[in-house]
Amino acid sequence: MVKDIVRYPTPPSVEFATDVRQFDEALFSLIEDLKDTITENNLDGLAAFQIGSYFNVVVVKDENGEFLELINPRIFTTEGKVTTTETTAYFPGLSAEVTRYDKISLVYQDREGKQHSLQAQGALSILLQRKIDYTFGAHFLSKLSKEEKAKFEKKLEFGADVAISETCPTTFKRDYFPKIANIALIVMALLLVGSLFVGDKAILESMWSAQEYLFATVVLLNIVYFFYAHYEAKRYTSCISCQTGNIIGTMLVSIIKLILIMVISYFLINPN
Amino acid sequence: MARLVVLGGGVSGHTAATFAAKWLGSQHEVVVVTPNSKWNWIPSNIWVGVGQMTKEEVTFDLAPVYAKAGITYKQAKAVSINPEGSESKEKPFVTVEFTSEEQAGQSEEIEYDYIINATGPKLNFGATPGLDAGHTVSVCTADHAVHASEELAKSIEKMKNGERQKFLIGTGHGMCTCQGAAFEYIFNIEHEINKAGVRDMADIKWISNESFLGDFGMGGLHMKVGGYAVSSKIFTESLFTERGVDWLIGAHVSKVEEGRIEYELLDGSTGEEEFDFSMLIPPFAGVGLKAYNKAGEDITDTVFAPNGFMKVDANYAAGSYENWKASDWPKTYQNPTYDNMFACGIAFAPPHPISKPMSSPNGTPINPTPPRTGMPSGIIGKAVAHSICDRILKGENAPLHESSMADMGAACVASAGKGFFDGTAAAMTVYPVVPDFEKYPGTGRDTDYTFGEIGLAGHWIKHILHYLFIWKAKLKAGWTMIPE
Numbered sequence: 001m002v003k004d005i006v007r008y009p010t011p012p013s014v015e016f017a018t019d020v021r022q023f024d025e026a027l028f029s030l031i032e033d034l035k036d037t038i039t040e041n042n043l044d045g046l047a048a049f050q051i052g053s054y055f056n057v058v059v060v061k062d063e064n065g066e067f068l069e070l071i072n073p074r075i076f077t078t079e080g081k082v083t084t085t086e087t088t089a090y091f092p093g094l095s096a097e098v099t100r101y102d103k104i105s106l107v108y109q110d111r112e113g114k115q116h117s118l119q120a121q122g123a124l125s126i127l128l129q130r131k132i133d134y135t136f137g138a139h140f141l142s143k144l145s146k147e148e149k150a151k152f153e154k155k156l157e158f159g160a161d162v163a164i165s166e167t168c169p170t171t172f173k174r175d176y177f178p179k180i181a182n183i184a185l186i187v188m189a190l191l192l193v194g195s196l197f198v199g200d201k202a203i204l205e206s207m208w209s210a211q212e213y214l215f216a217t218v219v220l221l222n223i224v225y226f227f228y229a230h231y232e233a234k235r236y237t238s239c240i241s242c243q244t245g246n247i248i249g250t251m252l253v254s255i256i257k258l259i260l261i262m263v264i265s266y267f268l269i270n271p272n
Numbered sequence: 273m274a275r276l277v278v279l280g281g282g283v284s285g286h287t288a289a290t291f292a293a294k295w296l297g298s299q300h301e302v303v304v305v306t307p308n309s310k311w312n313w314i315p316s317n318i319w320v321g322v323g324q325m326t327k328e329e330v331t332f333d334l335a336p337v338y339a340k341a342g343i344t345y346k347q348a349k350a351v352s353i354n355p356e357g358s359e360s361k362e363k364p365f366v367t368v369e370f371t372s373e374e375q376a377g378q379s380e381e382i383e384y385d386y387i388i389n390a391t392g393p394k395l396n397f398g399a400t401p402g403l404d405a406g407h408t409v410s411v412c413t414a415d416h417a418v419h420a421s422e423e424l425a426k427s428i429e430k431m432k433n434g435e436r437q438k439f440l441i442g443t444g445h446g447m448c449t450c451q452g453a454a455f456e457y458i459f460n461i462e463h464e465i466n467k468a469g470v471r472d473m474a475d476i477k478w479i480s481n482e483s484f485l486g487d488f489g490m491g492g493l494h495m496k497v498g499g500y501a502v503s504s505k506i507f508t509e510s511l512f513t514e515r516g517v518d519w520l521i522g523a524h525v526s527k528v529e530e531g532r533i534e535y536e537l538l539d540g541s542t543g544e545e546e547f548d549f550s551m552l553i554p555p556f557a558g559v560g561l562k563a564y565n566k567a568g569e570d571i572t573d574t575v576f577a578p579n580g581f582m583k584v585d586a587n588y589a590a591g592s593y594e595n596w597k598a599s600d601w602p603k604t605y606q607n608p609t610y611d612n613m614f615a616c617g618i619a620f621a622p623p624h625p626i627s628k629p630m631s632s633p634n635g636t637p638i639n640p641t642p643p644r645t646g647m648p649s650g651i652i653g654k655a656v657a658h659s660i661c662d663r664i665l666k667g668e669n670a671p672l673h674e675s676s677m678a679d680m681g682a683a684c685v686a687s688a689g690k691g692f693f694d695g696t697a698a699a700m701t702v703y704p705v706v707p708d709f710e711k712y713p714g715t716g717r718d719t720d721y722t723f724g725e726i727g728l729a730g731h732w733i734k735h736i737l738h739y740l741f742i743w744k745a746k747l748k749a750g751w752t753m754i755p756e
């Protein structure tokens with residue numbers, strides 16, 4: 001019988017990935033259901049979990065398109081690593097770059113409980129590894145590198161592979177501008193406090209002019225920041241922190257601080 | 273006055289003897305027969321094996337502790353039991369041979385009213401040809417671990433001098449248990465090699481009889497990784513990948529020679545692996561106690577299972593995997609033939625493995641045998657002591673206390689590297705230890721209580737437990753409050 005395929009976000013569960021102990025009618029009909037569902041959906045294989053069963057059973061199509069029934073499969077040797085783009089019925093429409101073993105040896109039982117062994121390479125090896133992972137409660141997210149995982153989680157959020165050609169970086173070149181502006185603001189604040197201890201008019205005058213230069217520098221930095229940040233944002237389409245609102249917000253904070261310091265300085269430092 | 277004789281002063285026997293002495297008071301006698309003068313907190317041998325602890329830190333003298341507890345201490349090893357007595361002796365007795373220097377060569381027949389067999393495992397290095405020839409190291413005893421750390425230091429020195437080293441760690445036979453200890457050791461070695469700055473000179477490989485990584489002899493368990501609950505297989509595979517450790521499983525090591533081993537795999541194929549440094553856990557067997565009836569006839573087969581462990585109230589006729597039940601596991605640990613005889617810890621004969629049984633097409637069994645880790649060993653020891661004390665104090669018909677491993681949870685903290693700031697350990701809890709397929713359809717475990725996580729906090733817990741258990745074993749203030 002064709003069954004519904006379990007899809008994300010139903011979590012795979014180790015609670016259900018359990019070894020088959022009884023080789024009976026219930027197992028045979030599970031295997032038939034897996035085959036019917038594979039054929040109906042034109043898939044290359046399914047783990048029992050993917051049609052909602054709890055058993056450690058995998059059915060795949062081998063290189064010749066024949067069904068291979070694997071009960072309680074165990075991979076015990078591996079060789080070589082390959083990275084390929086994988087898709088799975090669990091995450092329809094999505095793909096990820098997954099690194100797996102190129103060659104594997106496994107043992108499994110047939111319907112009668114008899115043990116067999118198998119060596120697989122290339123596409124079949126990758127398919128078997130992916131399906132066996134399901135029977136142990138995992139999908140390919142747990143096999144992804146950190147970067148690939150971040151990318152894939154974005155794809156999950158958007159529900160598609162498209163427009164996720166890059167991930168949003170956490171540091172940007174544009175951040176240097178507010179950083180320098182902040183240093184200038186700290187110097188201005190220090191000058192302001194320092195002026196309280198200075199009585200000499202000439203010194204106060206040069207302090208005020210330094211304050212004016214710094215003011216101009218901070219204003220300039222903010223203007224450059226505004227334009228550069230927009231330029232940079234265009235390169236990261238999926239970047240939330242690159243939005244104009246954020247850029248203007250950062251500028252506003254800097255300008256408000258600047259105005260405050262400048263107004264107080266005008267009354268305290270300016271000797272004229 | 274009744275006499276309880278406890279054979280073996282390890283985790284299980286020491287727990288049983290100290291609680292029995294406390295509960296029985298001075299009205300009755302508790303005798304401990306154990307061959308070593310020192311008690312060893314075995315889990316910390318891993319750190320001795322990588323030079324991060326000394327032998328002195330993981331052992332202490334038993335004599336003063338037993339003197340304080342009012343326990344009669346015989347530094348001796350038991351060789352046989354006469355549960356019916358003999359023609360010349362009315363009461364049952366155990367024959368022991370002294371091992372201390374002063375009494376070496378002497379033996380004694382110690383009569384008993386009750387006996388607990390807590391002799392733990394015989395480290396059966398002889399089961400694999402060459403495993404006992406010194407080509408590999410072990411961390412199963414504190415002395416072995418000291419030797420292992422010296423060999424490791426030599427390997428690290430060689431790597432510093434530009435010589436590549438291959439490390440092969442795991443199980444030395446198809447029927448080993450204690451994968452957890454080997455797991456701890458391989459990652460502690462990796463951690464130390466990293467610290468020594470020679471990680472790039474080391475090839476580290478795991479070899480074990482598990483049919484999937486993370487089986488640990490318990491058919492696996494669940495781990496919480498990044499918010500997802502996955503099998504210990506997925507967790508362990510990613511840990512191996514992350515730490516650059518290669519693996520080979522489903523392997524029965526069939527021969528060990530200088531610098532190389534031969535193995536047979538689950539598909540019947542054979543292969544070999546070379547090494548410069550190797551730690552392979554030996555299979556366990558019973559310590560080889562004999563039993564005789566009143567007429568002096570050998571009844572070892574009646575009292576002990578073929579693997580040398582003592583028969584208890586388990587179902588040894590459970591048959592094949594599909595018939596295994598939680599109820600096959602013993603509850604009272606009483607010998608079915610002699611009701612004043614009990615076994616606890618590793619010394620009792622389990623009814624069958626916990627992991628799925630597997631074998632190669634040649635018929636070689638390749639699957640972990642059931643682990644009996646520290647926590648269950650301690651809990652069982654205490655329950656057995658409780659039963660015996662009740663029978664002595666309340667009468668022969670007092671009900672026995674039950675503590676089945678199918679009804680017991682266990683917590684285990686597996687070290688993956690020692691260090692105050694950079695240490696890691698996987699903390700795991702499993703309930704029940706033996707899966708109960710009827711109560712928990714599926715994996716047989718309650719997933720709410722079966723999980724694990726890895727991190728620095730785990731390492732701190734492991735380190736604190738080291739001090740806590742040694743404190744408890746020394747019977748220092750509040751020892752009874754510290755759980756097993």
Ligand SMILES: Cc1cc2nc3c(=O)[nH]c(=O)nc-3n(C[C@H](O)[C@H](O)[C@H](O)COP(=O)(O)OP(=O)(O)OC[C@H]3O[C@@H](n4cnc5c(N)ncnc54)[C@H](O)[C@@H]3O)c2cc1C
Pocket residue numbers: 279280281282283284285286305306307308314315316317318348349350351390391392393411412413450453559616617618619644645646647649684685686
């Ligand atoms: C390296 C290593 C690391 C481990 N790490 C952990 C861990 O992290 N957590 C955990 O829970 N478990 C761990 N374990 C398992 C734990 O050590 C055992 O579960 C526990 O020691 C079993 O207790 P026991 O009393 O049955 O046996 P033991 O502790 O081995 O005690 C048996 C005692 O019997 C004595 N004996 C032997 N023969 C005779 C005889 N003929 N007559 C009298 N006495 C005899 C022995 O000398 C010994 O003192 C580890 C084991 C090893 C080897």
